Amino acid sequence: MDALLIPFLDATIRTATPLAYAALGEVVTERSGVINIGLEGIIIAGCLGGLIAAGAGGPTVGFLGGALAGLLMAALFALFVLRLKADAIITGTALTLLGLGLTGTVYRGVFGLEGAALGTPSIAPIALPGLSSLPLVGPVFFTQTVMTYLLYLLVPLLAWWLARTHTGLALRAIGESRTAAHAAGIAVDRIRWGAILFGGVMGGLCGATLVLGQVGTFTEGMSAGRGFIAIAIVVLGRWRVVGTALAALLFGGAFALQYLLQAVGWALPYQLFLALPYLLTLVMLAALRGRAEAPAELASHEG
Amino acid sequence: MSTEPVGVDPRDQEALALEGITVRFGSVTALEGAHCTIRRGTVHAILGENGAGKSTLMRAAFGWLTPDAGTIRVHGAPVRFQSSADAIAQGIGMVHQHFMLIPAMTVTENIALGGQGRFDASTTAARIAEVARKTGLPVDPTARVRDLAISAQQRVEIIKALVREAQILILDEPTAVLTPDQATELLRWVRSFADAGGTVALITHKLREAFTVADYITVLRQGRTVVSAARLALSESHVIEALTGTGTGTGVTPASVEASTVGPTIRIADLATERRMVDHIADAPVLRLDGVSYVDARGVTRLRAVDLAIHPGEILGVIGVEGSGPRELLRILAGRLAPTSGRVTRPDAVGFVPEDRLHDAVIPTFSLTENLALAEGGHARGWMDWSRWWGVTRDLLATADVRAVGPDIPMATLSGGNQQRFVMARERRRATAALIVENPTRGLDLNASARILADLRTFGGNPRPAVVFHSTDLDEVLSVATRVVVCFDGHVAEVQSPLDPNDRTPYTRAMTGSDGAGDVISAERR
Numbered sequence: 022m023d024a025l026l027i028p029f030l031d032a033t034i035r036t037a038t039p040l041a042y043a044a045l046g047e048v049v050t051e052r053s054g055v056i057n058i059g060l061e062g063i064i065i066a067g068c069l070g071g072l073i074a075a076g077a078g079g080p081t082v083g084f085l086g087g088a089l090a091g092l093l094m095a096a097l098f099a100l101f102v103l104r105l106k107a108d109a110i111i112t113g114t115a116l117t118l119l120g121l122g123l124t125g126t127v128y129r130g131v132f133g134l135e136g137a138a139l140g141t142p143s144i145a146p147i148a149l150p151g152l153s154s155l156p157l158v159g160p161v162f163f164t165q166t167v168m169t170y171l172l173y174l175l176v177p178l179l180a181w182w183l184a185r186t187h188t189g190l191a192l193r194a195i196g197e198s199r200t201a202a203h204a205a206g207i208a209v210d211r212i213r214w215g216a217i218l219f220g221g222v223m224g225g226l227c228g229a230t231l232v233l234g235q236v237g238t239f240t241e242g243m244s245a246g247r248g249f250i251a252i253a254i255v256v257l258g259r260w261r262v263v264g265t266a267l268a269a270l271l272f273g274g275a276f277a278l279q280y281l282l283q284a285v286g287w288a289l290p291y292q293l294f295l296a297l298p299y300l301l302t303l304v305m306l307a308a309l310r311g312r313a314e315a316p317a318e319l320a321s322h323e324g
Numbered sequence: 325m326s327t328e329p330v331g332v333d334p335r336d337q338e339a340l341a342l343e344g345i346t347v348r349f350g351s352v353t354a355l356e357g358a359h360c361t362i363r364r365g366t367v368h369a370i371l372g373e374n375g376a377g378k379s380t381l382m383r384a385a386f387g388w389l390t391p392d393a394g395t396i397r398v399h400g401a402p403v404r405f406q407s408s409a410d411a412i413a414q415g416i417g418m419v420h421q422h423f424m425l426i427p428a429m430t431v432t433e434n435i436a437l438g439g440q441g442r443f444d445a446s447t448t449a450a451r452i453a454e455v456a457r458k459t460g461l462p463v464d465p466t467a468r469v470r471d472l473a474i475s476a477q478q479r480v481e482i483i484k485a486l487v488r489e490a491q492i493l494i495l496d497e498p499t500a501v502l503t504p505d506q507a508t509e510l511l512r513w514v515r516s517f518a519d520a521g522g523t524v525a526l527i528t529h530k531l532r533e534a535f536t537v538a539d540y541i542t543v544l545r546q547g548r549t550v551v552s553a554a555r556l557a558l559s560e561s562h563v564i565e566a567l568t569g570t571g572t573g574t575g576v577t578p579a580s581v582e583a584s585t586v587g588p589t590i591r592i593a594d595l596a597t598e599r600r601m602v603d604h605i606a607d608a609p610v611l612r613l614d615g616v617s618y619v620d621a622r623g624v625t626r627l628r629a630v631d632l633a634i635h636p637g638e639i640l641g642v643i644g645v646e647g648s649g650p651r652e653l654l655r656i657l658a659g660r661l662a663p664t665s666g667r668v669t670r671p672d673a674v675g676f677v678p679e680d681r682l683h684d685a686v687i688p689t690f691s692l693t694e695n696l697a698l699a700e701g702g703h704a705r706g707w708m709d710w711s712r713w714w715g716v717t718r719d720l721l722a723t724a725d726v727r728a729v730g731p732d733i734p735m736a737t738l739s740g741g742n743q744q745r746f747v748m749a750r751e752r753r754r755a756t757a758a759l760i761v762e763n764p765t766r767g768l769d770l771n772a773s774a775r776i777l778a779d780l781r782t783f784g785g786n787p788r789p790a791v792v793f794h795s796t797d798l799d800e801v802l803s804v805a806t807r808v809v810v811c812f813d814g815h816v817a818e819v820q821s822p823l824d825p826n827d828r829t830p831y832t833r834a835m836t837g838s839d840g841a842g843d844v845i846s847a848e849r850r
Contacts, residue, residue: 184443185442185443185444186441186442186443187436187438187439187440187441187442187443189443190433190436190437190439190443191437191438193429193433194426194429194433194437197426197427197428197429198424198425198426200424201423201424201425201426201434201437202426202437203408204388204408204418204420204424205408205424205437205438206407206408206409206412206438207409207437207438208407317427317428
């Protein structure tokens with residue numbers, strides 16, 4: 022039993038990690054009352070940024086490169102939505118298309134037709150001394166990459182920040198009522214800039230983690246809808262930090278299930294397994310009707 | 325008309341001075357050199373009709389907008405506000421007419437908004453409790469704002485300003501959302517706040533309020549200060565003249581305004597007799613509720629086994645504080661709400677004028693013709709005969725005296741009074757059996773209110789339809805209704821007209837449940 026269960030749970034955590042980064046970034050953005058559906062474009066930019074930077078200076082530089090790529094994409098989004106008052110949905114869609122197209126072009130320009138070498142620097146799982154020898158929990162939770170461990174710290178920190186700092190309160194207030202927040206003397210646009218850029222950095226880290234911690238190389242369109250899945254995760258997580266982290270685990274599980282089902286040798290077409298996370302997204306969004314807990318300002322798309 | 329303050333006490337010191345304030349929105353000039361000096365420890369009423377510039381002037385004082393010209397001084401020192409944060413730092417607090425609270429958040433969170441660094445809920449809650457105790461404004465810091473009554477939300481707004489150590493409070497139409505008793509209570513609080521050294525700018529369009537509580541009165545008309553003087557130096561008729569401007573050609577003389585809205589005593593006497601008479605000529609009821617109960621989405625019982633019969637030709641005034649059932653009662657009669665239990669007998673020909681006209685009754689960006697067609701074409705299918713609708717709209721504009729350029733202009737371009745007249749006229753067309761009207765004068769100025777109330781009184785037809793209306797202004801109800809019912813805690817009961825037509829106590833008592841309950845509430849606040 023363990024022979025199947027442990028690899029399944031391990032794969033769940035591993036695939037959930039990049040999803041959680043993107044989704045937590047989107048939680049912060051959406052709590053400020055802006056929906057960035059350009060997350061897909063940010064993630065793919067983070068993938069390529071991570072690959073190029075890692076090639077130049079190793080994995081750590083790679084993650085910085087991924088974060089920077091995401092930041093720049095998000096800055097573009099914020100510029101259009103906050104400064105130029107463009108529609109957030111249209112801008113987000115454009116950002117996704119731009120990210121997918123631009124990364125393909127840059128990739129071919131940099132690496133030529135043969136593509137990147139498979140020897141991309143990557144990060145290996147680290148077994149935490151002591152904790153990793155716990156039965157079941159050890160190999161699943163404490164034999165992961167450093168990005169997963171950072172997430173263990175980030176989730177409580179982010180939850181605390183939103184609930185227990187004035188800036189966190191201001192951010193939530195803007196998402197509920199921009200006018201009321203403005204009347205309280207809060208610099209609405211400055212905080213929204215911050216929230217969108219944070220979302221960009223997290224989306225970029227998601228991409229870099231995909232490349233450096235999971236796949237080991239870059240392929241065009243490798244984000245494969247994770248940006249949209251992350252947005253669904255935020256809805257499933259009810260716009261809360263801990264809820265979103267748990268929802269990311271569920272979707273990680275859906276990705277991991279395809280490995281498990283293939284391993285036990287179900288004679289189903291593999292395309293069906295591949296479609297599983299996306300089907301789950303649709304089912305979850307349909308099941309969670311009503312947006313009672315959504316930040317009220319999300320309903321009005323004027324950024 | 326005097327523009328110089330009269331009867332200045334030399335000991336009075338200036339708290340907030342506004343001089344030569346000009347504000348333009350594009351080509352529209354909202355304020356033209358308006359001025360007003362508010363002295364420390366006084367209540368200063370800012371009077372004016374809708375669009376006179378009262379709120380704009382106070383928003384400039386609160387840093388919400390930057391005037392195109394003029395100077396603002398706080399405690400004698402010139403200031404230039406970049407945002408409301410600057411005004412808050414100078415000790416100015418503002419309670420906006422539409423509350424700036426976030427319904428999904430707690431009282432504590434709402435009050436802590438705009439602070440810096442760590443947010444510690446328990447420290448803030450303790451501070452709120454302290455301010456609440458010192459000022460006699462009870463609130464529960466842990467309650468969610470959406471669960472609070474309007475009057476409690478207003479207290480939260482005031483405490484929000486006081487927690488930030490505001491010495492100058494700007495209140496924008498604070499009594500518009502309150503019952504008569506709550507309004508009295510608030511005005512009493514305002515008086516005691518000023519007596520303790522605080523400063524209050526009270527924006528209002530109710531003369532009585534200004535004359536009850538204010539030390540100084542400034543009247544704005546069309547963006548200019550027309551009167552600014554000590555209250556004792558002014559007479560009511562003088563202020564009414566300043567407010568409306570004589571000979572403006574509105575067709576309503578100040579005298580009729582006074583009779584219907586400002587001093588309704590004469591009308592009440594007439595109507596008290598009329599109220600008793602109508603009961604005798606009543607026919608079979610046109611609307612009927614039998615044991616109707618309503619439980620809202622949050623599980624709160626709003627109406628409890630209500631029996632009510634409404635007869636053709638009567639004008640039923642519904643009174644009651646917010647949340648006690650009038651809203652649900654009217655919406656069930658109008659067919660907008662299905663009762664949880666009980667039986668409703670109502671014909672199809674019932675018109676409904678909701679309180680929030682711009683949101684619930686019309687589509688602001690659509691033309692007048694489209695708005696008319698929408699309401700009446702609900703069951704129709706097939707082609708739209710636009711030329712016919714256009715003609716119907718044009719006739720309606722003429723007969724209902726709606727001031728509009730023509731049937732093609734967007735609804736949003738009409739003034740509040742004209743929008744209300746349009747909606748009323750539209751609903752009248754189909755209301756051959758009954759017309760249900762929610763807070764008909766909400767947000768309207770003196771002239772527009774007087775005309776709407778006159779419309780309700782003279783609403784005719786054959787057979788004469790019934791009118792059911794609710795207003796938060798008791799005087800309004802008494803000046804129009806032929807019969808009055810009160811909602812209290814979901815129960816609906818008829819209020820017998822007192823022998824003395826000027827006696828309002830039976831009504832105010834009924835709204836608070838009993839004479840005892842009102843005392844408990846005011847005792848708790850002290």
